[in-house]
Amino acid sequence: MTMGNALATASPNRPVPSRSRSRVWRKLRSNPAALAGGIIVLLFIAMAIAAPLIAPYDPNVSSWLTIRKPPTAAHWMGTDDVGRDVLSRLMVGSRASLSAGIVSVAIALLIGVPFGVISGYYGGWMDAVISRVTEAVLACPFLILAIALAAFLGPSLTNAMIAIGISAAPIFARLARGQVLSVKTEDYVQGARAVGCSNLRIILRYILPNIFPPLLVQSTLTVATAIIAEASLSFLGLGQQPPDPSWGSMLNTAKNFITQAPWMAIWPGIAIFVVVFGFNILGDGLRDALDPRDSR
Amino acid sequence: MLAYMARRLAVSIPTLLLISMMVFSLQLLLPGDPALAIAGEERSPEVLAAIREMYHLNDPVPVQYWHWLTGVLSGDMGQSIRSRMPVTELIMTKLPVTLQLATMAMIIALAIGIPAGIVSAVRKGTAWDVGANVVALSGISIPNFWLGIMLIMLVSVQWGLLPASGYASPLEDLSRNLQTMIMPAFVLGTGIAAIMMRHTRSAMLSSLRADYVRTARAKGLSERVVVLRHALRNALIPVVTLGTLQLGELLSGAVLTEQIFTIPGFGKLVVDAVFNRDYAVVQGVVLFTGTAFILMNLLADMLYFLLNPRLRA
Numbered sequence: 325m326t327m328g329n330a331l332a333t334a335s336p337n338r339p340v341p342s343r344s345r346s347r348v349w350r351k352l353r354s355n356p357a358a359l360a361g362g363i364i365v366l367l368f369i370a371m372a373i374a375a376p377l378i379a380p381y382d383p384n385v386s387s388w389l390t391i392r393k394p395p396t397a398a399h400w401m402g403t404d405d406v407g408r409d410v411l412s413r414l415m416v417g418s419r420a421s422l423s424a425g426i427v428s429v430a431i432a433l434l435i436g437v438p439f440g441v442i443s444g445y446y447g448g449w450m451d452a453v454i455s456r457v458t459e460a461v462l463a464c465p466f467l468i469l470a471i472a473l474a475a476f477l478g479p480s481l482t483n484a485m486i487a488i489g490i491s492a493a494p495i496f497a498r499l500a501r502g503q504v505l506s507v508k509t510e511d512y513v514q515g516a517r518a519v520g521c522s523n524l525r526i527i528l529r530y531i532l533p534n535i536f537p538p539l540l541v542q543s544t545l546t547v548a549t550a551i552i553a554e555a556s557l558s559f560l561g562l563g564q565q566p567p568d569p570s571w572g573s574m575l576n577t578a579k580n581f582i583t584q585a586p587w588m589a590i591w592p593g594i595a596i597f598v599v600v601f602g603f604n605i606l607g608d609g610l611r612d613a614l615d616p617r618d619s620r
Numbered sequence: 621m622l623a624y625m626a627r628r629l630a631v632s633i634p635t636l637l638l639i640s641m642m643v644f645s646l647q648l649l650l651p652g653d654p655a656l657a658i659a660g661e662e663r664s665p666e667v668l669a670a671i672r673e674m675y676h677l678n679d680p681v682p683v684q685y686w687h688w689l690t691g692v693l694s695g696d697m698g699q700s701i702r703s704r705m706p707v708t709e710l711i712m713t714k715l716p717v718t719l720q721l722a723t724m725a726m727i728i729a730l731a732i733g734i735p736a737g738i739v740s741a742v743r744k745g746t747a748w749d750v751g752a753n754v755v756a757l758s759g760i761s762i763p764n765f766w767l768g769i770m771l772i773m774l775v776s777v778q779w780g781l782l783p784a785s786g787y788a789s790p791l792e793d794l795s796r797n798l799q800t801m802i803m804p805a806f807v808l809g810t811g812i813a814a815i816m817m818r819h820t821r822s823a824m825l826s827s828l829r830a831d832y833v834r835t836a837r838a839k840g841l842s843e844r845v846v847v848l849r850h851a852l853r854n855a856l857i858p859v860v861t862l863g864t865l866q867l868g869e870l871l872s873g874a875v876l877t878e879q880i881f882t883i884p885g886f887g888k889l890v891v892d893a894v895f896n897r898d899y900a901v902v903q904g905v906v907l908f909t910g911t912a913f914i915l916m917n918l919l920a921d922m923l924y925f926l927l928n929p930r931l932r933a
Contacts, residue, residue: 459635463917472902475902476646559765559876
C-alpha cells in the first residue's frame, strides 16, 4: 500500500502526506464527471442555504386564486393543489431533503464508525458480537427497516433521519472494520505501539486519518441513498409533515393530481434525480481519485 | 458440500436470533404505554388489561421476548389488530403477489443489465461504455416511485396503453394480470438493471484480462466466441450470486411500487400496517424479510459453490 510505505518513512505525526492529498485533488479536478457532480452538489447546497431569501413566494401560503395553475411567468413551475408556488416549495424543500441526507449519514457515521473501529482494532469477542449485530441489521432491507423504525418512532422529519441513520450505520461499521483490519498491521501503527502510545491515541492519531478516504467515498454515496430514502419516507407520509415541504412529500401530494396538474410531480422528481446523480458521480470520482492502485 | 452448508447454516442461527431481538425491540421504541398504542381507539380499562395480558406486557422485557420468540418459532407472529387475521397468514396471502412482481422485475433487470454490462466492458472507453454508464447511474439515481408516477402519466394517461392500477390474480385473468404488472415490474427492474449492469461490466473487465481469455484469443478463436463462451461464462459466476442478493433491493422497491400501482402485495401490507398502527404486522414483515435475506445469502453461497468448479474441486 503506497500510503503505508510513505508513512513508514514520514514523520509519525503526519499520517496522511500532503503530497498524496494534492495528487487526489489533481485527479479529482481532471475528472469532468466528478467535477460536474461536485458543482451540482454545491449548487443545491447553496440553494438550500439561500432558499428563504431567493424563493419568490412563501412556500406555505396558499391562494384560492392560483389553484393548480400550469407554469407561467409568475409561477415558473406552476402551483399546487392549494395554490402554493411549486418553485418556492422546491427551493425550501431542498433544505429538508439535503439536511436529511447529510444528517442521516452523520448519524450513521457516529454509530457505525466507532463500532467498526472497536470491532476491527480489538478483535475477539467484541468483534464477534459487533459483526453479528451488523449482519443482522444489514439483513433487513434498508427501506423496510427505515419504514419500521419511522413507524414506531412516529412520523416526522427528525425521526426519518434517525431511522435512515440507524439503518445505514452497519454499512459504515463493516467498512470501518475492514479498513482497520488492513491498517492496523501497517508499520506506522506497530511503531506507534512500540513507542508506548495508548490504544485511544493510536486509533485517533494513526488509524482514523488513514481509514478516512474510503469512509468519505461511502459517505458521499450514502448521502445519495439517504436522500432517496427520505423522499421515499416523506412520500409515504412518514417524513416531513405538512405544510412544510420536502421533495418526497410534494410527490406524495402530486400523485393525486397526475392528470390535472402533472407539473406538481415533474419538478420535485427531477430535483431528486439531479442531486442524487450529482452525489453518485462525485462519489464515483472520489473513489477513483482516492484509489492508490491507480496512480495516474 | 453438505458439511459446508451445515456450517453456514449454523453461523446464520445467531444472526437470525439477533434479527428477532431487533424486531422485538422495535416495540420498545413506542412512546408511552405500548398497550395504549396497540389499543388504538378502544381504550377501555378492560381492553387495555386484555392487551397487557395477551402481549405479556406486565412481565419483564426478557420474559416478553421469550413469549414472543416461542410464538414466532411455532409460526405465530401475532394477530393483525386491523383485520384480526394471524400475521403469518396475512404475509403468506400477500407474498405470492410480491414474488410475481419481484420475479418479473428480476427478469427485466437481467435482460437489460447483463447485455448492457457486456457491451460496456467489451467496448470500454467508447461512447457505448460512457452511454451505458450514464444510463446505469441514472437508473440508480431515479427514485422508482417517481419513475412510476411518470410512466402512469405517459403510458396510462397520455397514451392509454396500459392500466395504471386494478390488479387481477394470474389464476383468474392472466392477460389482465400481465397488463397490470408489466409497468410496475419495469419500474422495479430498472434500478436493479443498473446495479446488474455495473456488476457485469466490472466482472467482464476482470474476466477479459484473465490468462484464459488471452489463451483463447491466441488459439485464433473469434472475438464473439472469446467473449461469450470464455469471458462471460466466468464473469457470470459473481453476477449470479450478487443477483440473488438483490432481494433486499427488490423488497424495498416493492413497498413503493406497490403503493403507486395499488398492487395488493407485501409492500402495501407493510405501509397499510404502518398507518393503521398495526405493529404486529410491521414486526412480522421485518422479521420475514430479514430471515428471507439470510436464506438468500445461503442460496447465493450454494450457487457460488455449484457454479465455481475450483471450489467444488
